[in-house]
Amino acid sequence: MKKTDLIAIFAALLLAACASNKQLEADFYDQRPENKQPTLERPAWPNYDLNNTNSFAVFTDVQPAELRASNTEGDGASITYVASGADFGEYNVVLHRCKDATYVECSYVVPKDWWFFRNEQGTMLIDADTGDRYMLRYVEHFPMNQCYWIHGMANRAIKFVCVYPPLPKSVKHIQFFEPDGLSRKWMDGNGTRSQVFDVDDLRPKKPEISKTAASNPRVIY
Numbered sequence: 450m451k452k453t454d455l456i457a458i459f460a461a462l463l464l465a466a467c468a469s470n471k472q473l474e475a476d477f478y479d480q481r482p483e484n485k486q487p488t489l490e491r492p493a494w495p496n497y498d499l500n501n502t503n504s505f506a507v508f509t510d511v512q513p514a515e516l517r518a519s520n521t522e523g524d525g526a527s528i529t530y531v532a533s534g535a536d537f538g539e540y541n542v543v544l545h546r547c548k549d550a551t552y553v554e555c556s557y558v559v560p561k562d563w564w565f566f567r568n569e570q571g572t573m574l575i576d577a578d579t580g581d582r583y584m585l586r587y588v589e590h591f592p593m594n595q596c597y598w599i600h601g602m603a604n605r606a607i608k609f610v611c612v613y614p615p616l617p618k619s620v621k622h623i624q625f626f627e628p629d630g631l632s633r634k635w636m637d638g639n640g641t642r643s644q645v646f647d648v649d650d651l652r653p654k655k656p657e658i659s660k661t662a663a664s665n666p667r668v669i670y
Contacts, residue, residue, distance in 0.1 A: 478546060478548050481547050481550075481552050482610055484590070484608070484610040485512050488509050489508055490507040491507040492506050493506040493592065493595060502596075505565060505595070505597050508590075508598065508599055509601045511602055513605065513607060513608070514541070514554075540555045540557050541556040543556075543651060544648060544651035546615075548615060551583065551613040553612075553613065554611075555608060555610075555611060556607070557609070561603050562600065563598055565596045566609075568588045568593050568611075569593075571584070571627075572585040572626065573585060574626075575623060575625075576622070577623055578622055583613045586613060586614070588611050589609070589612060616648065621647065622647055623646055
């Protein structure tokens with residue numbers, strides 16, 4: 450066999466290996482969640498005051514959560530939203546493990562026409578095995594460290610997308626931690642720490658592909 454033939458074979462094998470590695474990497478990561486820009490009805494006052502609710506920014510037309518199933522039993526509606534994830538208190542949490550960042554969808558049913566939220570700087574994901582902390586970068590489209598109103602979304606499931614640094618593949622178990630914040634009426638300022646979750650249990654479930662459909666069937670005579 451000629452030397453040029455060996456080089457061509459080696460190059461072809463190298464390209465095939467690179468393509469295979471890229472496919473494996475693509476299969477490992479999730480797609481980032483959809484999250485439209487909400488409508489800002491009114492910005493926060495320049496002299497924002499935690500104890501003056503009139504000074505809070507007001508948002509409406511927030512990205513709806515994906516409803517998977519709904520059934521009514523007893524006194525009211527029992528709603529399960531998003532295709533996978535974990536029930537995290539009043540929120541339903543789905544984690545998207547992407548190459549550039551970790552996107553955490555927090556879906557929530559707004560109980561009243563006017564309801565305020567606050568996103569705390571210092572919120573983090575904690576690697577439950579090593580203690581490493583992955584700090585919240587921001588919550589898409591919403592302010593940090595200020596209360597704000599969600600208006601006109603009563604009894605509707607909405608979602609927030611929280612953006613954290615990308616998690617290395619070695620991270621298998623995490624906790625959500627929110628630090629102490631300022632207190633006011635209906636907000637005690639206490640920090641919260643969740644139970645330990647398996648990262649894969651929080652990720653969106655990929656549809657299973659039939660092995661028969663995925664392969665090229667042979668025609669045998």
